[in-house]
Amino acid sequence: MCRQQPRSLYLNVCIQSATLADPGLAYLLPPDNLLAIGQRYGSDRPFDPLKVWLPAGTYRVVHYIFMSEINNDPLYVPCRGWWVKPPQVINLQAGQTITFERFAPEDGVYMDSFDPGTCTGTPASPPGVTQPPHQPPADTGLCPAKMNGEWNARLTLRSTNDPDSQDEIGDVEEAIFAFQINGREALVQLVDPGGERSDFARGTCSVQNGRYVIDLSQTDANAAMVFTLQFSGDDRMSGDIKVSEGEKYLIADAELTRRAGSGQSPSGDQPSTFTDSCPAMTGNWDMTMNLVSSTNPDVPTGGTRQGVLNLRVENETVYAQWTEGGRQSQTAGGTCTAQGDKRYQIVLREQMPELHPLQVQPPPSDPNQAPQVPLEELLFPITFDVQFENQNRMSGNLTVLAYNHKYASSIVMSRR
Numbered sequence: 001m002c003r004q005q006p007r008s009l010y011l012n013v014c015i016q017s018a019t020l021a022d023p024g025l026a027y028l029l030p031p032d033n034l035l036a037i038g039q040r041y042g043s044d045r046p047f048d049p050l051k052v053w054l055p056a057g058t059y060r061v062v063h064y065i066f067m068s069e070i071n072n073d074p075l076y077v078p079c080r081g082w083w084v085k086p087p088q089v090i091n092l093q094a095g096q097t098i099t100f101e102r103f104a105p106e107d108g109v110y111m112d113s114f115d116p117g118t119c120t121g122t123p124a125s126p127p128g129v130t131q132p133p134h135q136p137p138a139d140t141g142l143c144p145a146k147m148n149g150e151w152n153a154r155l156t157l158r159s160t161n162d163p164d165s166q167d168e169i170g171d172v173e174e175a176i177f178a179f180q181i182n183g184r185e186a187l188v189q190l191v192d193p194g195g196e197r198s199d200f201a202r203g204t205c206s207v208q209n210g211r212y213v214i215d216l217s218q219t220d221a222n223a224a225m226v227f228t229l230q231f232s233g234d235d236r237m238s239g240d241i242k243v244s245e246g247e248k249y250l251i252a253d254a255e256l257t258r259r260a261g262s263g264q265s266p267s268g269d270q271p272s273t274f275t276d277s278c279p280a281m282t283g284n285w286d287m288t289m290n291l292v293s294s295t296n297p298d299v300p301t302g303g304t305r306q307g308v309l310n311l312r313v314e315n316e317t318v319y320a321q322w323t324e325g326g327r328q329s330q331t332a333g334g335t336c337t338a339q340g341d342k343r344y345q346i347v348l349r350e351q352m353p354e355l356h357p358l359q360v361q362p363p364p365s366d367p368n369q370a371p372q373v374p375l376e377e378l379l380f381p382i383t384f385d386v387q388f389e390n391q392n393r394m395s396g397n398l399t400v401l402a403y404n405h406k407y408a409s410s411i412v413m414s415r416r
Contacts, residue, residue, distance in 0.1 A: 032116065
């Protein structure tokens with residue numbers, strides 16, 4: 001970076017706020033809010049850790065690096081800057097030692113100014129690096145397709161009103177979330193490191209105060225979750241997550257990083273030249289369906305099916321065929337229309353029973369009476385609402401109207 005001049009480097013931790021177990025010991029806190037300043041004796045030696053005594057209590061702190069070049073040229077302005085980690089909460093007990101591990105610059109956010117008194121600063125691009133300007137959320141209030149995909153999440157418990165969890169404040173947990181965002185609708189799964197996924201939690205996604213808010217009113221664990229996030233790059237989001245169950249809640253600071261090969265970002269360093277359109281859907285797609293709602297009490301939700309959907313799209317005309325377990329449906333015709341923001345709707349004008357939930361059975365026939373079928377079921381039996389994540393992946397919803405009942409499934413489609 002810069003001109004590789006000799007550098008002075010400082011490793012710091014500053015206190016943003018403190019709640020002491022004994023408020024009478026507040027006079028022992030550092031007056032400048034600096035918890036520690038790393039020191040080294042000689043440029044050829046590593047930093048010697050600095051140990052600082054503090055009263056027991058809960059601290060909100062920021063760990064950061066400050067670097068400044070050293071040179072003797074009055075015409076050259078030395079490079080300088082701060083690499084700052086997100087705030088974290090530590091719960092320091094009597095007799096406990098907390099160690100702040102070393103971190104690389106890429107672990108922090110670069111800032112061209114930083115106030116250690118308040119632990120706040122102004123983010124900027126590191127020297128020699130050009131980053132795209134911040135894109136505020138669109139005025140439409142719709143969450144963008146680039147939120148879709150799998151995200152590694154680093155969660156630091158910040159606060160809770162649960163007495164049993166107070167000792168866990170400051171603890172760090174890791175998780176993997178999978179988002180399927182379709183405008184204002186959100187589907188969220190928890191992904192096991194081995195690849196297994198939880199049932200979908202269904203909710204909404206909206207833009208509030210310049211942040212994307214995913215509100216899951218109830219998950220399969222009977223707990224509500226609210227994600228409040230903003231992009232700090234195409235493949236990075238930050239914010240917080242609130243989990244509540246009854247009167248109890250936990251709030252964790254969240255850093256989300258897109259998993260390699262997941263979501264909308266193209267692989268490699270070359271920009272994608274893909275242009276989404278209805279004809280771009282032509283091909284064979286591996287499709288996974290998860291039934292998330294049903295008006296038929298005899299058909300439970302949560303079931304998952306997998307198969308291959310063959311699509312041939314010419315302008316706005318669609319021909320679709322479904323294959324599952326060696327069984328192949330007839331070809332059904334329909335239409336494709338663009339909805340904006342890489343979103344498309346396919347409506348098949350013909351019934352395709354193979355896409356009905358497995359448990360759906362036709363009502364018993366009455367030889368004395370013709371079956372009564374709603375007009376909308378005759379006109380719009382199957383509807384795909386999908387969104388491109390990249391040229392080889394789509395996600396969205398599948399709605400099936402069959403025998404007076406409506407079935408909605410979340411779907412993920414990967415090009416074969």
